[in-house]
Amino acid sequence: MKVSPKKEEFLQESLKLIHEKGFKATTMRDIAERLNFDVSNSYNYIKSKQEILESFLFRTSNEFHKTIDNVLDSNYSAEDKLKSLISSHIRIASEKPYEVALLVNEWRNLKEPKLNEFVTLRDTYEKKVSKLLEDGINNKIFKQMDIRIATSVVLASLRWFYDEYTVKKNEKNLNPIEFERQIVGFILSGILL
Amino acid sequence: MKVSPKKEEFLQESLKLIHEKGFKATTMRDIAERLNFDVSNSYNYIKSKQEILESFLFRTSNEFHKTIDNVLDSNYSAEDKLKSLISSHIRIASEKPYEVALLVNEWRNLKEPKLNEFVTLRDTYEKKVSKLLEDGINNKIFKQMDIRIATSVVLASLRWFYDEYTVKKNEKNLNPIEFERQIVGFILSGILL
DNA sequence: GTCTATATTCAGATAGAC
DNA sequence: GTCTATCTGAATATAGAC
Numbered sequence: 001m002k003v004s005p006k007k008e009e010f011l012q013e014s015l016k017l018i019h020e021k022g023f024k025a026t027t028m029r030d031i032a033e034r035l036n037f038d039v040s041n042s043y044n045y046i047k048s049k050q051e052i053l054e055s056f057l058f059r060t061s062n063e064f065h066k067t068i069d070n071v072l073d074s075n076y077s078a079e080d081k082l083k084s085l086i087s088s089h090i091r092i093a094s095e096k097p098y099e100v101a102l103l104v105n106e107w108r109n110l111k112e113p114k115l116n117e118f119v120t121l122r123d124t125y126e127k128k129v130s131k132l133l134e135d136g137i138n139n140k141i142f143k144q145m146d147i148r149i150a151t152s153v154v155l156a157s158l159r160w161f162y163d164e165y166t167v168k169k170n171e172k173n174l175n176p177i178e179f180e181r182q183i184v185g186f187i188l189s190g191i192l193l
Numbered sequence: 194m195k196v197s198p199k200k201e202e203f204l205q206e207s208l209k210l211i212h213e214k215g216f217k218a219t220t221m222r223d224i225a226e227r228l229n230f231d232v233s234n235s236y237n238y239i240k241s242k243q244e245i246l247e248s249f250l251f252r253t254s255n256e257f258h259k260t261i262d263n264v265l266d267s268n269y270s271a272e273d274k275l276k277s278l279i280s281s282h283i284r285i286a287s288e289k290p291y292e293v294a295l296l297v298n299e300w301r302n303l304k305e306p307k308l309n310e311f312v313t314l315r316d317t318y319e320k321k322v323s324k325l326l327e328d329g330i331n332n333k334i335f336k337q338m339d340i341r342i343a344t345s346v347v348l349a350s351l352r353w354f355y356d357e358y359t360v361k362k363n364e365k366n367l368n369p370i371e372f373e374r375q376i377v378g379f380i381l382s383g384i385l386l
Numbered sequence: 387g388t389c390t391a392t393a394t395t396c397a398g399a400t401a402g403a404c
Numbered sequence: 405g406t407c408t409a410t411c412t413g414a415a416t417a418t419a420g421a422c
Contacts, residue, residue: 006405022301024217027397038407040400049398079385108215133384143386146367149375150384156353157346174339182342190383191326191343192272193336199387220415231389236417 010035010045014052015098019166023053023106054114057107060099061121063092068128078136079188082154085132086184089158094176097165104159126151157187203228203238207245208291212359216246216299247307250300253292254314256285261321271329272381275347278325279377282351287369290358297352319344350380 003011013034018026028049032039046052067088071081093100107118130151136142142150164179196204206227211219221242225232239245260281264274286293300311323344329335335343357372 022217024215025302028399029397037405039398040408041406043399044405047399082384109218136384140386142384143378145375145379145384146371149367149372150379152353153350153376153379154384156349160345160349174342179342182338183346185336186338186343186346186383188383188385190379190381191275191329191335191338191347192381193333221417222415230387232416233390233418234388237387240417242416 007045011052015056015102018106019098019101023109050111053106053109056099056102057110057118060103061118064125068125072128072132078132078139078141081132083184086158086187087180090161090176090180090183093162094165097162100162101166104162129155154187157183200238204245208249208295211299212291212294216302243304246299246302249292249295250303250311253296254311257318261318265321265325271325271332271334274325275329276377279351279380280373283354283369283373283376286355287358290355293355294359297355322348347380350376
């Protein structure tokens, strides 16, 4: 679906503002002001404030699902599947940091029934990760761990990463590949030498 | 400072509601309704909605700071300091899950100058963790890693944990000590067997 | 400590002229 | 696509009676 350049600009500017201030704290007036026009014009591009949230959230969620489905469908070992998952996550988060930030921080501002739909997608994603880890444990590739803890801790290790590409951090210009190498090292073998 | 039982109930109920719906989405009316009285009564206990947020946030932040200061002041090795830090974090998060949830999720709803004050405290905390990790790397106890990544990933591995004690998860009744054992295992040596 | 009433401000959204 | 004007609802907070 084609989107006019103006609409695209509107959405991207909304995305950044929402990231800065939070969804609830960002008003339609804030967005309009940033774009130098009146509030009422915002409704040329969207039907409601919720629509901004929904369109980004489901699009990004979808991207993560497609990615993990491809990983799980592959013939890689559990270890290489995990590496591939980490790599994909870091690629998406570095390419679309604001979209990922929205996914992580603002999903609970969705209203029913979209909220329920999203939570289901999220749970499904977690189950896919659990499946991967469980296979690795059963094949004696990963150490024996409680699956829920392992899933939470692996996802948590990845989830913060978008923030390296939103604000003006990353002064040292570490590139995503080097980041990936270090995160893989951490998740697979921890920090002990 | 003594707090009347009624005020304590008011604050605790506020805390849970804010956790469920988010700070901005939770209205004073919501809280009053939950306690079966009119909105106006809420102001018998607090001067403003912001005050709820501020009191919890700085109290909890303070607790984490005291804890890490004790850890850093000890004569433990870097490895044992890290283990002690993990242990303390898990203890606080399991004892006061809603307070920790607020700390993690709602700090950015603070208003200036409190917001700035909080962010400074938070940055200081991160620097203390970085210091610990840096010492461990210099002493060849931890592997060579980018300090900022190491700090982020260690903190991210711990940050999600409050959630095990808020909702009705934890069906398997894993106790905090077993959780701690598994998290220590993950952070120190990863998931590879 | 509880209520009713109200002041104030502000947000999302729409109508309709240009 | 832009504006002015406006509707509607809701939220924080206060005053003052019981």
